[in-house]
Amino acid sequence: MAHKEAPVVVSVGERTLRLSNLDKVLYPDVGFTKSQVIDYYARVAPVMLPHVSHRCITLRRWPDGVDEQSFFEKRCPGHRPEWLGTAPGPGDRNGYIDYCRLDEAAALVWTANMAALELHSPMARCDDLESPSMVVFDLDPGEPATLVECCQVALDLRGILDAVGLTAVAKTSGSKGMQVYVPLNSPHTHQHASSFALAVGHMMVRLHPDKVLVEMRKSLRKGKVFIDWSQNSRHKTTIAPYSLRARSHPMVSTPIDWDEVSDGADGTSLRFDADAVIDRVARRGDLFADAAEVVQVLPNPTR
Numbered sequence: 001m002a003h004k005e006a007p008v009v010v011s012v013g014e015r016t017l018r019l020s021n022l023d024k025v026l027y028p029d030v031g032f033t034k035s036q037v038i039d040y041y042a043r044v045a046p047v048m049l050p051h052v053s054h055r056c057i058t059l060r061r062w063p064d065g066v067d068e069q070s071f072f073e074k075r076c077p078g079h080r081p082e083w084l085g086t087a088p089g090p091g092d093r094n095g096y097i098d099y100c101r102l103d104e105a106a107a108l109v110w111t112a113n114m115a116a117l118e119l120h121s122p123m124a125r126c127d128d129l130e131s132p133s134m135v136v137f138d139l140d141p142g143e144p145a146t147l148v149e150c151c152q153v154a155l156d157l158r159g160i161l162d163a164v165g166l167t168a169v170a171k172t173s174g175s176k177g178m179q180v181y182v183p184l185n186s187p188h189t190h191q192h193a194s195s196f197a198l199a200v201g202h203m204m205v206r207l208h209p210d211k212v213l214v215e216m217r218k219s220l221r222k223g224k225v226f227i228d229w230s231q232n233s234r235h236k237t238t239i240a241p242y243s244l245r246a247r248s249h250p251m252v253s254t255p256i257d258w259d260e261v262s263d264g265a266d267g268t269s270l271r272f273d274a275d276a277v278i279d280r281v282a283r284r285g286d287l288f289a290d291a292a293e294v295v296q297v298l299p300n301p302t303r
Contacts, residue, residue: 012042015083015106019113026065026115029248032274037244038112040274045105047286048242052108054125056089056099058237059116066117066246073116076100081110087126090235101126117244120237123193129234134291135182135193135298136238137200138173138228142221147271150178151264153204153212153225158258160200164299169290170261172270174245174253177225179238183294190234196298197229241288244274252277255288 007018022035041048059073075097076086084100084107091097102108102119111119123132137157139150154170157180161168172178184193201214204227212225231238239245239253254272256264264270272280280287 012106032250041108041112050292051241053103058120060118061116063115119240119243121240132193137180138231140177140226171255174251185295194232201227250274
């Protein structure tokens, strides 16, 4: 009979957690284990928490590793620790459900122990679901376009935002594309955010019809970058800053500065794995801090 590994009891802050199957390999191509996933989230917590705390977080879990089936978990599991908070959010068309609130490092460790490799976050905080704290431009390249073309589009986007006096921050998706965010942190509606994102997208199409599109049809995306403005809808989420991705390697959705975006537009690789991100954070801190701190107001929507 196979020996079953005993749970390991650890302390994270004031919390005590029981961790299981720490040697299970979740990224088979590189032998990256659940223990390493947990260690990554524990170490990145100081910079990640400002961007995921007080939000209704959707978990995407790979209990048998990235080569096997995954599932999304919006409803916070009933077996959660008593100290882990929940918040009602727009789960589906049938009404609200209670999402997990990941407001402390122990919560990130707990979700990592469930092989929740990816954490997906909405634009609004849970204490004001009707007011997004930021606008997102989700840049998705259609083959043969790549992250290089996304960086080129991001620079053009930044030029438009600069022209109306708005600061923006960027991060890789950890997969094919990237996101550009406009911090708000002031009262807005989801409709205003979506309308603004779509208006900027249309402006980009007029300026660069050969490079970008805002239409949803995938058949039109070949060789172009799709500016997905619809991610600003009340019920949508995007991959959270510093979240792992379930690729062959433990890549991370990584905040990058605008000099790096320029380098990426020239072909420099902007793919960062868990170890590289921990090193970046130690050297450079939170390059995404403005998303949680800068207060801005969008131009009034066109009437």
